[in-house]
Amino acid sequence: MPATETITIGAVTQIEALADARHFMEICNGCRYCEGFCAVFPAMELRREFADADLNYLANLCHNCQGCFYACQYAPPHPFGVNVPQAMAQVRAASYEQYAWPRPLARLFQGNGVVVSLATAGGLALVLLLSMLFRSTQMLTAWPVEPGAFYVVIPFPVMMWMGLLTFGYALVAMFMGARNFWRDAGTTGVATRAIGEAVWDILTLKNLGGGGDGCNDRDESFSMTRRYLHHFMFYGFMLCLAATTAGTVFHHFLGWVAPYSLLSLPVVLGTLGGVGLLIGTGGLFAMKFTDDPAPKARGLLGMDVAMLVLLALSALTGLVLLALRSTGGMGIALAVHLGVILALFVVLPYSKMVHGVYRGAALLRYAVERTGKPLGTE
Amino acid sequence: MKDLSQTWDVLVVGGGNAALCAAITAREAGCSVLLLEHAPKAFRGGNSRHTRNFRSMHEQPTDVLTESYLEEEYWDDLKRVTGGNTDEQLARMTIRASAGVTGWMRQSGVRFQPSLTGTLSLSRTNAFFLGGGKALVNAYYLTAERLGVTILYDTEVLALKMEDGFVRSADIAYRGYPETVRAKMVVAASGGFQGNLDWMREYWGDAVDNFVIRGTPYAKGKILKSLLGQGVAQVGDPTQFHAVALDARAPQFDGGIATRLDSVPFSIVVNRDGDRFYDEGEDFWPKRYAIWGRLIAQQPDQIAYSIFDQKCVEMFMPSIYPAKKANTIRELAVQLGIADPAKVEATVAQYNAAVRAGSFNPGKLDDCVTEGIMPPKTHWARPIDVGPFYGYPLRPGITFTYLGVRVNERAQVMMDDGRPAGNLFASGEIMAGNILGRGYLAGFGMTIGTIFGRIAGQEAAKNARN
Ligand SMILES: Cc1cc2nc3c(=O)[nH]c(=O)nc-3n(C[C@H](O)[C@H](O)[C@H](O)COP(=O)(O)OP(=O)(O)OC[C@H]3O[C@@H](n4cnc5c(N)ncnc54)[C@H](O)[C@@H]3O)c2cc1C
Ligand code: SF4
Ligand code: SF4
Numbered sequence: 001m002p003a004t005e006t007i008t009i010g011a012v013t014q015i016e017a018l019a020d021a022r023h024f025m026e027i028c029n030g031c032r033y034c035e036g037f038c039a040v041f042p043a044m045e046l047r048r049e050f051a052d053a054d055l056n057y058l059a060n061l062c063h064n065c066q067g068c069f070y071a072c073q074y075a076p077p078h079p080f081g082v083n084v085p086q087a088m089a090q091v092r093a094a095s096y097e098q099y100a101w102p103r104p105l106a107r108l109f110q111g112n113g114v115v116v117s118l119a120t121a122g123g124l125a126l127v128l129l130l131s132m133l134f135r136s137t138q139m140l141t142a143w144p145v146e147p148g149a150f151y152v153v154i155p156f157p158v159m160m161w162m163g164l165l166t167f168g169y170a171l172v173a174m175f176m177g178a179r180n181f182w183r184d185a186g187t188t189g190v191a192t193r194a195i196g197e198a199v200w201d202i203l204t205l206k207n208l209g210g211g212g213d214g215c216n217d218r219d220e221s222f223s224m225t226r227r228y229l230h231h232f233m234f235y236g237f238m239l240c241l242a243a244t245t246a247g248t249v250f251h252h253f254l255g256w257v258a259p260y261s262l263l264s265l266p267v268v269l270g271t272l273g274g275v276g277l278l279i280g281t282g283g284l285f286a287m288k289f290t291d292d293p294a295p296k297a298r299g300l301l302g303m304d305v306a307m308l309v310l311l312a313l314s315a316l317t318g319l320v321l322l323a324l325r326s327t328g329g330m331g332i333a334l335a336v337h338l339g340v341i342l343a344l345f346v347v348l349p350y351s352k353m354v355h356g357v358y359r360g361a362a363l364l365r366y367a368v369e370r371t372g373k374p375l376g377t378e
Numbered sequence: 379m380k381d382l383s384q385t386w387d388v389l390v391v392g393g394g395n396a397a398l399c400a401a402i403t404a405r406e407a408g409c410s411v412l413l414l415e416h417a418p419k420a421f422r423g424g425n426s427r428h429t430r431n432f433r434s435m436h437e438q439p440t441d442v443l444t445e446s447y448l449e450e451e452y453w454d455d456l457k458r459v460t461g462g463n464t465d466e467q468l469a470r471m472t473i474r475a476s477a478g479v480t481g482w483m484r485q486s487g488v489r490f491q492p493s494l495t496g497t498l499s500l501s502r503t504n505a506f507f508l509g510g511g512k513a514l515v516n517a518y519y520l521t522a523e524r525l526g527v528t529i530l531y532d533t534e535v536l537a538l539k540m541e542d543g544f545v546r547s548a549d550i551a552y553r554g555y556p557e558t559v560r561a562k563m564v565v566a567a568s569g570g571f572q573g574n575l576d577w578m579r580e581y582w583g584d585a586v587d588n589f590v591i592r593g594t595p596y597a598k599g600k601i602l603k604s605l606l607g608q609g610v611a612q613v614g615d616p617t618q619f620h621a622v623a624l625d626a627r628a629p630q631f632d633g634g635i636a637t638r639l640d641s642v643p644f645s646i647v648v649n650r651d652g653d654r655f656y657d658e659g660e661d662f663w664p665k666r667y668a669i670w671g672r673l674i675a676q677q678p679d680q681i682a683y684s685i686f687d688q689k690c691v692e693m694f695m696p697s698i699y700p701a702k703k704a705n706t707i708r709e710l711a712v713q714l715g716i717a718d719p720a721k722v723e724a725t726v727a728q729y730n731a732a733v734r735a736g737s738f739n740p741g742k743l744d745d746c747v748t749e750g751i752m753p754p755k756t757h758w759a760r761p762i763d764v765g766p767f768y769g770y771p772l773r774p775g776i777t778f779t780y781l782g783v784r785v786n787e788r789a790q791v792m793m794d795d796g797r798p799a800g801n802l803f804a805s806g807e808i809m810a811g812n813i814l815g816r817g818y819l820a821g822f823g824m825t826i827g828t829i830f831g832r833i834a835g836q837e838a839a840k841n842a843r844n
Binding site: 037080211220221 | 420421427428430489491492506507508509510511512513517519520629632635636637638692695696697698
């Protein structure tokens, strides 16, 4: 699956995006002033020529902190017009489509992410609601918070299998994508130490640090806002996964049936995670209005917003469900929440969420390469 | 429209490192400060935006500098590169101050990085700016704005009007509109005149049309000329400049660091006529790269070509322009646009025949030499015989000019009669010739600008409030 003209990012084809990135990397490699900002530059210095796969790797290594844009003496309006974050964002977005699995579904990246996600969520919620009504109109009356209440509305096996299938599919598809990415850049052995370093880089978002003081969100000044909001979102998401896992353990191994009390582990984890997700996604969404457009790639807003909206909706519908679980709205709330979660899982491999997978793989490759000596030094 | 009618405590002319250090320092001391930068915001920061590091004396390793670099060694280095063309008192003062000033720089937003790579391995002597000079300039502008320095871009100072050794007013063009501003104290930090081709033409004739100016086109020396024409004492040879070898395809201005070429020691260099003209392997490249600009400037049509073979492709930092590549030397010469390819072929053959076998080692001054040709190549000489062959066209790239105004240790500008001007200070390139009368020490330009910027700011503030 080589790079193609048919993959487009805004008005730019993948071929053009790669050509820009290659040109910029050649200039950066003769300059190297930005080498202290992030992993991209030290990785670049190990190379003299930049094949498409190298650029896909470097682009996924780029965390889009924009430090190298404001610091660049060759940034537009300089005739060299170096704009690394923009070129990298374009190459990165194109790489998601290039590596997606299975191939025919890769085109989903070209659609309007927000519409696709919302339609999927709405559709799934509707199916669940209809199936509820089909079984009994009683479903919309008040529900006591008692064990098994959820499963009267939607039978447990249905819930479990839909969740497992969609999430399992997402995991397989994303794994296959990561495998395509890894092979394209050239397979290499991985030491455990490298895994440890990569995990640390991922968990701390070190490369959003811009060399220590954070990103340039709207101008030359540095700020930790984006890094912290991303932490809220990431750890919020992780807490929600932990809540689900705790719930599964309660159900299967302890025989405790949902809904659980307000102070139970799944509810506490889920609530904290949901709030974290809302803060993170809301904050990142708000930043879209104040960001400087100059270092941004055009045509990626839909993909970004779709992910933020889906994540925010997952959190929001979960919290609404918690609030309404002893009222007549519980049935509808449950159906909508499940619809959103299942939609999230289904569109996961064809959404911006894959950035985490490729970036993780890129950081792993970087950790492996880290011991290399830059070319062209004495 | 800004209200420019007030009388400012301090007027700072220029918008690079030297100007910013002076403006911030004066503002920290409580002065009202007006900083006028000729360039628009996008190109603010003069040559300083192209820099990378700062030479700093230090007694112990720091987080960004290794080992130690003491006053005597620093001074010896300076004496050597300038051939004694310096002022020991000002130089030592600058060197000593360079040790302590990094704290103030950090406090003003400058960030340093642990040195990683680069052709010039300078991690012992030089502290590297994280993100380079533009990041430094950005940080200083943010700090200046935060402190309340009034900054106008796109504003050229046309002349400083002097009377009895005092600057009475400044004629400016604010976005093209003429204005007059008044200030109690003035700091001239407007850089060199390398951006002014017509001025350089006075000394170099039409050769200047083949010069590449590595930095800002806004350093036109207008203030330098204005001052020298009003009885201010001059330092430095007006005809001289610092120049390096650049890829001839570099833009005429502002191409900065990325257009330089490091291939010379691993190649032979021929001129327009296909002749070699200097020992390419005289010394390590970092010690020699600064002489090649002048060497090329003295060749016919100010052009030269660095020619090497397959063996050497990966020995130096990659260039941003692709090398010309061909299977024979003759073809390569044609591609490079050399009028007499046969001559180049003959030069290469002659050189190849003169190479004596040795053990090649790019890490030291090895024993690979030529015998019986003029000029010889005294290290890293290997036959150019493994195709494909490669070549880069080279031009002189002018970094800065040496002409400047004389200053004393308080950064006061000196008049021809030996007395300091009453309210005029200078910092940076415009006075660097006092200390760096010739040659160059990597990272010393920023050191001079920072130290004298600080002094000029302090002294101006002290005097403004008296
Ligand atoms: C490519 C390159 C790399 C370099 N790297 C290094 C390095 O790593 N370390 C180092 O120490 N030195 C380096 N130097 C040298 C260094 O740039 C200078 O020594 C230093 O920047 C001088 O600072 P300055 O503030 O005096 O002048 P500049 O930074 O050139 O600033 C002059 C300012 O004055 C403004 N100006 C000029 N005339 C007027 C006017 N009439 N009215 C209003 N404004 C005016 C200009 O727009 C500009 O902003 C490098 C130079 C170049 C070209
Ligand atoms: S982004 Fe600009 S300043 Fe940074 S390494 Fe690249 S060319 Fe140099
Ligand atoms: S935008 Fe940030 S993360 Fe990306 S290459 Fe530039 S400095 Fe590195």
